[in-house]
Amino acid sequence: MNAALLLAVGGLTAVGLYLLTGRSLSRIILGYSLLGHATVVALITAGGPAGWPPIAGQAAPEDMSNPLPQALTLTAIVISFGLTLFLLALARRQRTLSGDDLVEDDLEDRRIAAAENAPTGPEDPVAT
Amino acid sequence: MTVLISVAIVAPLLAAACSLAVRSHPPGRDIAVLAGLGSAALASHIMLVTVARDGTHTVAVGGWAPELGIVLVADLFAALILPVALTIIFVVEVFAIGQRRTVWAANPQLSGPLLCVLTSGVSLAFLTGDLFTLFVAFELILVSSYVLLTHQGNRSQVRAGMTYVVMNLLASTLFLFGVAFVYTATGTVNMALLAERIPQLETGVRLGIGAWFLVVFGTKAAIFPLFSWLPDSYPTAPTTITAVFAGLLTKVGIYSMIRFHNLMGMEDLGPIMLLVAALTMVLGVLGALAQSDVKRILSFHVISQIGYMFMGLSLFTVAGTAAAILFLIHHMPVKAVLFLVGGLIENHEGSSSLDRSGGLAGREPLVAVMFAIPALSLAGIPPFSGFVAKLAVISAAVDQGGTVVVVAALLAGGLTLLSMTKIWNEVFWGGRTDGPRPRPAPRRGRRIMHTATALAVAGTLMVSLFAGTLLDLSTEAAEDLRRPASYIAAVRP
Amino acid sequence: MIRLGIRAASPFAAVVGCYLLFAGHNNPGGGFAAGLVFGAVLALRTVAGFHQPTYGVALVAAGVLVVAGVAVMPLLWGGPLFDQQVLSVEAPLLGKVKAGSALPFDIGVAAIVVGTVIAALDGLGASEFAAGPPARSDGGERE
Numbered sequence: 001m002n003a004a005l006l007l008a009v010g011g012l013t014a015v016g017l018y019l020l021t022g023r024s025l026s027r028i029i030l031g032y033s034l035l036g037h038a039t040v041v042a043l044i045t046a047g048g049p050a051g052w053p054p055i056a057g058q059a060a061p062e063d064m065s066n067p068l069p070q071a072l073t074l075t076a077i078v079i080s081f082g083l084t085l086f087l088l089a090l091a092r093r094q095r096t097l098s099g100d101d102l103v104e105d106d107l108e109d110r111r112i113a114a115a116e117n118a119p120t121g122p123e124d125p126v127a128t
Numbered sequence: 129m130t131v132l133i134s135v136a137i138v139a140p141l142l143a144a145a146c147s148l149a150v151r152s153h154p155p156g157r158d159i160a161v162l163a164g165l166g167s168a169a170l171a172s173h174i175m176l177v178t179v180a181r182d183g184t185h186t187v188a189v190g191g192w193a194p195e196l197g198i199v200l201v202a203d204l205f206a207a208l209i210l211p212v213a214l215t216i217i218f219v220v221e222v223f224a225i226g227q228r229r230t231v232w233a234a235n236p237q238l239s240g241p242l243l244c245v246l247t248s249g250v251s252l253a254f255l256t257g258d259l260f261t262l263f264v265a266f267e268l269i270l271v272s273s274y275v276l277l278t279h280q281g282n283r284s285q286v287r288a289g290m291t292y293v294v295m296n297l298l299a300s301t302l303f304l305f306g307v308a309f310v311y312t313a314t315g316t317v318n319m320a321l322l323a324e325r326i327p328q329l330e331t332g333v334r335l336g337i338g339a340w341f342l343v344v345f346g347t348k349a350a351i352f353p354l355f356s357w358l359p360d361s362y363p364t365a366p367t368t369i370t371a372v373f374a375g376l377l378t379k380v381g382i383y384s385m386i387r388f389h390n391l392m393g394m395e396d397l398g399p400i401m402l403l404v405a406a407l408t409m410v411l412g413v414l415g416a417l418a419q420s421d422v423k424r425i426l427s428f429h430v431i432s433q434i435g436y437m438f439m440g441l442s443l444f445t446v447a448g449t450a451a452a453i454l455f456l457i458h459h460m461p462v463k464a465v466l467f468l469v470g471g472l473i474e475n476h477e478g479s480s481s482l483d484r485s486g487g488l489a490g491r492e493p494l495v496a497v498m499f500a501i502p503a504l505s506l507a508g509i510p511p512f513s514g515f516v517a518k519l520a521v522i523s524a525a526v527d528q529g530g531t532v533v534v535v536a537a538l539l540a541g542g543l544t545l546l547s548m549t550k551i552w553n554e555v556f557w558g559g560r561t562d563g564p565r566p567r568p569a570p571r572r573g574r575r576i577m578h579t580a581t582a583l584a585v586a587g588t589l590m591v592s593l594f595a596g597t598l599l600d601l602s603t604e605a606a607e608d609l610r611r612p613a614s615y616i617a618a619v620r621p
Numbered sequence: 622m623i624r625l626g627i628r629a630a631s632p633f634a635a636v637v638g639c640y641l642l643f644a645g646h647n648n649p650g651g652g653f654a655a656g657l658v659f660g661a662v663l664a665l666r667t668v669a670g671f672h673q674p675t676y677g678v679a680l681v682a683a684g685v686l687v688v689a690g691v692a693v694m695p696l697l698w699g700g701p702l703f704d705q706q707v708l709s710v711e712a713p714l715l716g717k718v719k720a721g722s723a724l725p726f727d728i729g730v731a732a733i734v735v736g737t738v739i740a741a742l743d744g745l746g747a748s749e750f751a752a753g754p755p756a757r758s759d760g761g762e763r764e
Contacts, residue, residue: 020294020298025290028294032297032301035298035301036301038301038305039301039304039305039308042304042305042308043304043307043308043311045308045312046307046308046309046311046312047311068196068311068317069308069311072260072307072311072317074653075260075264076263076304078653079264079267079271079300081657082271082737083267083271083297085737085738085741086271086274086275086293086741087293087297088741089741090274090278090286090289090290090293093278093286094286094287094290097282097283097286098283130696131696134692134693134696138689138692138693141685141689142685142686142689142690144682144685145681145682145683145684145685145686145689146682146686148678148679148681148682148685149679149682149683149686151678241682
């Protein structure tokens with residue numbers, strides 16, 4: 001386990017989670033990207049000690065680093081790439097619709113919570 | 129058998145590509161989507177018969193060993209749930225074809241292909257034998273569901289979609305962290321190998337992994353206290369999409385929990401999970417009582433019903449797990465049908481709000497019947513499948529002496545009936561309300577929608593009819609899950 | 622100036638993309654990396670207002686068809702899902718040329734990635750760039 005890598009995971013996660021709790025979607029996107037990086041570093045750390053690149057014919061197999069987490073990492077990167085693209089498109093759609101990119105409250109929930117004598121449901125689903 | 133498993137996963141993907149290629153040609157598009165979904169559903173039914181007769185079958189993708197490659201495992205549990213899920217998607221797509229001829233439809237160019245991608249993800253999630261492929265399947269499902277939820281781009285959908293997307297993205301990230309933890313602790317992500325290695329870990333590490341994945345899968349399954357995203361986002365989507373979401377997506381989370389926590393021997397988490405199950409059941413149904421829109425009421429019931437399945441799982445006994453599996457089989461079609469009927473109400477009344485509708489039973493008796501059957505089943509009234517499933521869950525809990533959770537389950541059952549009565553009174557009885565009404569949708573395509581819903585209702589009745597057989601099969605599947613040795617032996621011969 | 626840079630760089634970047642695509646079998650590279658390079662080229666050209674690609678969805682469809690086709694092909698002769706066949710030919714000048722069934726798979730992946738990028742650009746409002754003044758100032762470039 002490499003302490004620097006672990007610190008990097010912790011730092012990225014902390015900043016990412018902080019950004020994710022914001023209301024502005026552009027911050028959420030940044031937060032998600034940072035969290036994505038944190039998971040990538042975490043997966044790489046899970047692979048054990050660093051070694052030569054695991055490419056056939058470039059080093060002896062016992063000197064290579066563990067290839068499986070790297071394969072998982074690649075897949076994770078691909079997925080977070082696609083999701084970031086989608087989030088960006090969503091943020092833009094929100095901006096054209098409402099002029100800002102804030103996550104809004106659920107109007108129906110507000111209405112029911114405001115109604116008298118109604119048992120309140122679970123608390124308002126605000127942005128996580 | 130290899131062919132069947134491949135068809136269930138790849139055929140919908142191929143259909144998605146074909147229908148995208150001919151997307152400007154409606155009949156071709158619909159035929160491609162239906163062919164893909166239909167062949168996958170057919171393959172899954174044959175798979176069930178084969179697995180019930182011959183036992184678990186595995187496919188090593190690319191011929192790699194389980195330590196290195198991806199293994200697909202068709203055990204009885206997967207083979208039982210998969211046909212139900214794929215058949216629902218197929219029927220909903222038929223409904224959607226009818227709905228497209230009315231004004232309430234989703235954008236057909238995208239929704240068909242995306243539904244296919246979602247189907248492929250669902251098949252993969254049910255059949256996969258390793259944790260990381262499960263993550264990929266979740267992402268496949270979620271990416272297509274994000275787009276399905278927001279692709280029409282009106283304001284409430286984008287707003288609701290955002291909550292859904294952010295919440296689920298967080299859960300996915302946690303999933304990935306969980307994979308990293310598991311790999312660090314055990315050096316594998318294959319579930320059969322994990323089932324060997326996780327029980328040997330220190331108690332703290334083992335339970336930490338169990339609790340972590342409880343949060344991950346629990347967010348997808350919308351258990352207490354992680355359900356806030358669900359009632360917010362589901363009702364805004366077009367009916368067909370909500371029907372698929374409500375019928376399947378949360379169930380994929382429950383399915384993963386039943387598989388993971390049973391195979392990994394997480395019995396120590398049982399008491400906490402039972403408490404969570406009780407809270408999920410009661411709070412979900414209380415939330416439903418506060419609502420005044422058919423789709424929102426039904427969305428809260430999804431949460432409440434998830435509690436029952438979670439309760440069966442939390443008992444960690446063969447009877448409890450079997451009951452959870454049977455409840456899953458009962459719940460998926462019933463919930464999807466109820467949302468389809470919600471769509472019919474919207475179609476007939478111009479809105480799914482309780483205040484704006486009334487007297488539908490007199491004008492459309494067929495719709496009233498098609499609502500009544502699944503609604504009674506959901507509430508657990510005797511001749512229907514809901515009764516058998518609830519009885520199984522509750523009697524499994526009584527065997528374990530869980531008084532509190534049994535009381536919670538009975539209370540939630542009573543309140544469910546109350547809430548279904550509320551819909552019935554407001555929508556099907558009573559007079560039409562005055563005041564401005566939105567113009568109801570045109571009649572075209574309604575026959576297809578009615579036929580699809582009727583077929584689905586017939587499907588739920590079939591579940592009631594064969595409840596005994598299904599319970600036997602569920603028990604067999606549960607026995608396999610509670611004895612991981614058989615699963616391990618199937619994956620590594 | 623930037624537009625000139627983009628214009629000058631895009632053929633080179635395309636060559637790099639091709640290299641990554643074909644090197645991906647036994648060396649770093651592969652369909653996803655190549656697709657990203659191609660996608661970046663297209664994105665830059667779109668932002669600069671050279672052209673406005675609209676074939677994203679079709680590319681994704683074609684890519685998925687190829688990938689899924691390669692995945693299930695081995696089933697026809699009873700091999701496992703995603704089995705790989707390697708064809709090796711002695712070609713004049715080039716020496717030994719190897720092409721596995723991973724190559725069409727990589728091409729399919731690259732097509733999906735490029736298609737996704739294009740579709741996303743569309744969703745992000747690529748039309749605004751093309752309609753903006755810079756694109757109009759030199760008209761003859763749009764393809």
